[in-house]
Amino acid sequence: MTNASATEPDDPRAPLSTSLQTDASFRVLVEAVEDYAIFLLDAHGNVATWNAGAKRIKGYDAREIVGRHFSVFYPPEDIAAGKPQNGLATAAQAGRVEDEGWRIRKDTSRFWANVVITALHDARGNLLGFAKVTRDMTDRLRLTELQHASELSAHVQSALENERASIARELHDDLGQQLVALKMQLSTLDTRARDAHVARQSLAQIDTIIGSLRRIAAGLRPPVLDDLGLFAAIDWLVCDFRRRHDLTIHLHIGGEEDGFDTTASTSVFRLVQEALTNIVRHARASEARIAIVCARSRCTLTIEDDGCGADITRGRAAGTFGLLGMGERVRQLGGVIEFRSAPGEGFRIRVEIPLDHRADDGHPIPSVPLI
Ligand SMILES: Nc1ncnc2c1ncn2[C@@H]1O[C@H](COP(=O)(O)OP(=O)(O)O)[C@@H](O)[C@H]1O
Ligand SMILES: [Mg+2]
Structure with a gap:
């Protein structure tokens, strides 16, 4: 496993190996560690020892890598920028250097690494080499990325809701009021006048526009x-x-709604809206059932139809975001969502969310009055 026996006396690895590997039990311990790549570099940066963790994380066997320069673990752009050598120089000078970045495995795949390089000196202060500890942080990086993506999605959702509310308000306050004013103007016209018919038609048209x-x-x-x-x-x-549609919808609502804050009620409303839109768009159903039951600080929502169903084991089709968005909304509320369907067997959505959202978030979406 180690290269101690393979080194020549004048080899720069020799003093390092002999002075640092005298404690056999410690060496066995380090060699057995699987979660960390722990190995030694000689003063030039060549790999001198290798442990089980290094093999697991980087993919090389000891005999393949011992003696090779450690820059082989760095991506080409880092090598071009002199990062491996700079790391050693800094460690030699400061005693220790820590870095996070992409590293390359034997199979050329990349992993996100946390690397600590510590300079090793003998009693007289001569540089013997370096101890290098590398941790594979890829999973943690992915988790952080997922958290960021989820925060971003929550932000986009709430921005979208605010934007919708503001467009609705503009439609009401601006266009709506102008139409009402126009209607009042028209209604002052003398209905016995020659253009009375046109005026009446215009009034009716304005009513239609206000309705739209x-x-x-x-x-x-x-x-x-x-x-x-x-x-x-x-x-x-x-x-x-x-x-608006040829669909029988049974609705059952039970319990109290005071556990919903603005975000939760908007989300549940949008869930039902998306589910109904899907039923109308995809299901060819004759009946749909919606049940919302709130009890003991939980809300259970089920929406089902007797339509054509879908093969949901095939995964998401490109460009479809409805079901995905439902899942995201439910996840943000700390709940769970389940889709059940098969061709010819209808479509069923079951959602459970905790109702501990009693304290409102302080940003209620402004109300949009009817015109
Ligand atoms: N109630 C339903 N009945 C049958 N198929 C459905 C139903 N709801 C969703 N689907 C299927 O799931 C797919 C994904 O739905 P969705 O994510 O909302 O995307 P989109 O509605 O834009 O197609 C739909 O394209 C459809 O094939
Ligand atoms: Mg949809």
Whole structure:
């Protein structure tokens, strides 16, 4: 395992090996460590010893790597920038250097490493070589990246909700008010005048436009969600779907809704909205059932239909984000979501979220009044 017996007396590795490897039990301990690559470099940076962790993390056997320069572990761009040599120079000068960065395994794959290089000196202060401890941090890096992605997604979701609310408000406050003003102007016209018919037609047209505007604003963010709460908003949503589509929807709501803060109620509303949109778009169903039951600080939501179903074992199709977004919203609330479906067997979504969101987040989304 070690190169102690393979070194010549004038080899720079010799004093290092002899002086640092006298304690046999310590050597056995270091050699057995699997979670860390722990090895020695001679004063020139050539690998002098190798342990089980080094083999596991970097992929080389001791006989393949001992004697080779340690720059083989660095990516080409780091070698070009002189990073390996600079690391040794800094360690020799300061005693120790720590670094995080990409390193290369034998199979050329990259891993994110935390590396500590410690300079080793003899009693007279002569540099013997370096001890190098490398930890594979790739999993932790991925975890951090995942956390960042999740935070970013939460941020984007809430920015999107705010943006929707603000567009809905603009539609109401600006366009809506202008239309109302126009309507008032028109209605002052003398209805016996020659253009009375045109005026009446224009008034009717304005009413239609106001109706469309109201529908668009409500689609962006229904005012009932902010004014009357989640359960009333879901009721409104279901009525709206019933009215616009040939679909029987059974809705059951049980328990209290006071455990929902703005984020939770918006998320649950959007979940039901996306599920109903999917049923209308994909299911060819005749019936759908929605149940929301809040009990003992948990909310269980199920949405199912009797439609064509889908093969959900095939994974997500490119460009589809509805189910993915549902999962993300539920995860952000600390809940769990389950999709069940197979071709010909309908589609079922079951969500469970904890209701410990009693303290509001302080940023309620402003209410959008009806025109
Ligand atoms: N209720 C449903 N019935 C049948 N298939 C569904 C249903 N809901 C979702 N799906 C299937 O799951 C896919 C992914 O849904 P989604 O992520 O919402 O994306 P999108 O609606 O944009 O296609 C859909 O394309 C559809 O094939
Ligand atoms: Mg969808």
